Amino acid sequence: MEALFVNLAAVLSGWLTSLGLSPIWADTVLLFVKWIIVITIITLNIIILIWLERKVSAFFQERLGPNRLGPFGIFQTIADAIKLLTKEDIVPSAADKLIFKTAPMFFIVVAVMLYTVIPMGQGMEVINLNIGLLFFISIGSLSTIALLMAGWGSNNKWSLMGAVRSVAQMVSYEIPLAFSLLGVVMISGSLNLQDIVAAQGKLWFIILQPIAFITYFIAATAELNRGPFDMPEAEQELTGGAYTEYTGMRWALFFLAEYTNLVAVSALMATVFLGGWQGPWLPSWLWIIIKTYGVILVFFWVKWTFPRIRMDHLMSFSWKVLVPVSLGNILLTGAGIYFCRWMGWC
Amino acid sequence: MIEFSGLSLYDAVFTAAAGVTVTAALGVVLFRNIIYSALSLVLAFLGVAAIYFQLNAGFLGVIQILVYAGAISVLIIFAIMLVMNRPAGRTNLTSPRTREVFTGGTITAMMLTALIAAIGLSDWPKTVLLKGADDTVGMLAELMLGDYVVAFEAAAILLLVAVVGAIILAKGVENK
Structure with a gap:
């Protein structure tokens, strides 16, 4: 098997x-x-x-x-x-048609590209890239443009507000997102996701890097535009944000891409912090599915438990809390690695 | 990276990436709608990243996507949206005016000729491709934090100064 x-x-x-x-x-x-x-x-x-x-x-x-x-x-x-x-496919007459139609396609393509590097089992990945982790982060940053295109192309105030919010949020949260993963990279000494999985043979990185796990989880929630950080959609005040004007299949594509992103980020968290496909008894590809679904359930849990956060709180939380904490984590990890070498433990 | 020993596929990938880059770069200049220009710029950045990937410089390609396509172009689009005060169809300055296009085109052609001449005439040092050149991250790290660490740190301080300056320009100085 x-x-x-x-x-x-x-x-x-x-x-x-x-x-x-x-x-x-x-x-x-x-x-x-x-x-x-x-x-x-x-x-x-x-x-x-x-x-x-x-x-x-x-x-x-x-x-x-x-x-x-x-x-x-x-x-x-x-x-x-x-x-x-x-359903009928409605394109608003005042919309910028080309951008309006391209945005959902761009969003889904970017979301699917995230799966290029995720190890779905022992020796199972689309491409074994030696800079896989960095590739994941950089491709993830492209989805901002898709939301911006959707918001602009719709030619609608709600959509543009949603797009502006999502861009501000995603650009800010990308920094703690990347920084929190650096601690893991420092310990494993590789950007290759298979190497990172192999480095967790004895101890999962969630135990060695608990701060990084928490900051990554929070930043990923914001990056995915999921509750409690779903300000860009905010149905009650923005009537759906960047997706307001989309109907039928185009809207479904956005929806599909959002869930695709969710699964990709959960799989990355399972890979980087929870030991990836490693586990006893069951085959490796089953373990990664189990762990990914575990992380997804935590995302659901958080979304349906906490109320939405105010926009300015959201931004100041990223810059004043998450960025310093993730930088401090890098410093702590570096010091820890040198201490470990000095003591001769590793 | 994937090794392509067959030259034809390698060439085809390069032609596609370069074609997309050049077409998108032309789009940046020629579109009448400045939002289209900005989005073409994203495409041009992605094309350049594809060429980096093809040259086995994966790290550079990924950073190109992360920094240029993912962050800088987003800030450009953001800035355009915030300051735009006329219909989007007439925002890019160059397009409808033939005289400016002609002047700009001439200057560009001259620059391009000079550039091609410079590339063709210079005596490029033949760099030996190291074994395991796949590890661009390690090589770059050794260069940046080893041989050229002073220049690297100086650039970091320069960026910090620029950030502080930008904040002061944006927020203004409080007079007490």
């Missing part, structure tokens, strides 16, 4: 080479196959995720949640997806 997917990839690669393809083209075809699999998993997974979030939120608010379609309302999301697919 452990090497199931790795063996499948090897079989496919061998078959392609036997067809007369040169190794480069076989690799390229294999890359496309991996991408198609990743995209399929993402789209199918979101059906479960939306149902799960609605059930979790219902549990927190002492409601039942979706309960009509199928057992425990599990088919509700499928019905919703069909509804969204068949």
Whole structure:
């Protein structure tokens, strides 16, 4: 079971080479196959995720949640997806049409690109990049532009306000986001995510880097625009922020991309802080799924527990608390590493 | 990075990346709507990042995306939105005027000729590609925090001064 997917990839690669393809083209075809699999998993997974979030939120608010379609309302999301697919596609006449139409596509492409480097098991990743962690952070920073495009292209005050908020928030929270991961990089001595997983063989980094874990979690919540930091959407005051003018399939793409980002960030947290795919008994690809879902449930828990934060509090919290704390963590980690070497423990 | 031993695929990737970069850079100058210009700038930055990736300089490529495409261009778009006071269709200064386009084009052509001549005529030192050149992060770190640490730290202090200056310019000095 452990090497199931790795063996499948090897079989496919061998078959392609036997067809007369040169190794480069076989690799390229294999890359496309991996991408198609990743995209399929993402789209199918979101059906479960939306149902799960609605059930979790219902549990927190002492409601039942979706309960009509199928057992425990599990088919509700499928019905919703069909509804969204068949809805009329409205483009506002005053909108900047090109930007309005490109924004959701750009957002989803950027979100899917995050999965390039995530190790989904032993030897299972789309590309084993030696700067994987940095790649993840930098691609994540691009989603800001998509929200800005959506907000601007809609030509609507609510949308623009939402976009302005999200950009201010995401640019500020990117700094603690990157800094909090630096502590892990310093200990493992590598930016390669597989190396980081291997470095956690004995001890998970959540124990060595608890401050980094907490700052990363908070910064990631803000970066994902999730509650309690969902100021850019803020249904009650901005009627949906940057997504206000979007309908049907285009809106669904934004929704899909948001959940795609959520899963990617959760998988990264599981990889960097929770030992990645390592674990006893079960195969590695099952462990990463279990850990990722654990982190996602914590994200749900936080969202449905805390009320929304005010915008100025949000900004000052990033610059006055998170940035100094994450910088201090880097200093502490560096001192710790030297102390450890001096004592001869490592 | 992925090793491409076949030259044809390597060339195709370069042509695509360079084509996107040049087209986007032209878009920055020629679009009448300044928002489109700013978004083309993002695309141009991404194209340059793609070329870095192709040259096995992954670290530079990632930093190009993080700093230029992800942060600087966002600030540019932000600034444009905050100060824009006329219809978006007539915001980019150059486009409709033929005379300015002609002048600018001439100057650009002269600069480009000079640049190509300079590149063609200079005697480039042949750098030996180190084994394990994949590790651009380590190599850059050794250069920046080893051989050139003074210049690196001086640049850091310069940036700090610039940040403090910008804050004072933005907030003003309180007269007591």
